[in-house]
Amino acid sequence: MLNAYSFHNGEPIDGAVLVFAPSFKVAKKLAYPVVRDWSGCEYTEVRGYRIRHDEWLKANAADKLKLAARTPHVIESPPACKGCDLWHDELDSSGHCETCAEEREEEA
Numbered sequence: 308m309l310n311a312y313s314f315h316n317g318e319p320i321d322g323a324v325l326v327f328a329p330s331f332k333v334a335k336k337l338a339y340p341v342v343r344d345w346s347g348c349e350y351t352e353v354r355g356y357r358i359r360h361d362e363w364l365k366a367n368a369a370d371k372l373k374l375a376a377r378t379p380h381v382i383e384s385p386p387a388c389k390g391c392d393l394w395h396d397e398l399d400s401s402g403h404c405e406t407c408a409e410e411r412e413e414e415a
Contacts, residue, residue, distance in 0.1 A: 309369075309377055311361035313395065314338035316348040325394065327369050328379040331357060337381050363397040 312334040315323040324341045328334035335355060342353050358364065365374060368385040372378075385394040390407030399408050 311358040311364045314355035316346045325382040325385045
């Protein structure tokens with residue numbers, strides 16, 4: 308089974324990569340070259356965490372063939388919210404996260 312992980316160098320809002328892997332260790336090894344290309348950081352500077360509720364990301368962001376084959380992989384540009392440009396949360400049918408969708412409703 309593959310879990311979803313987010314990795315970044317510094318603050319996740321400044322850029323993060325989505326990784327599907329069986330463990331944190333495997334995920335970090337996959338994430339490091341991508342994050343290094345963005346920032347020139349060292350391996351020890353790459354930070355990450357497991358995304359516990361990853362069903363939506365598995366259904367909407369993962370490579371379906373690799374996920375089915377349980378092949379670890381990196382997604383550099385997961386589907387992001389049209390409002391805040393973050394991908395950590397499930398998006399509604401209009402492409403907004405829950406927070407941005409609520410803000411849009413309040414404005415309307």
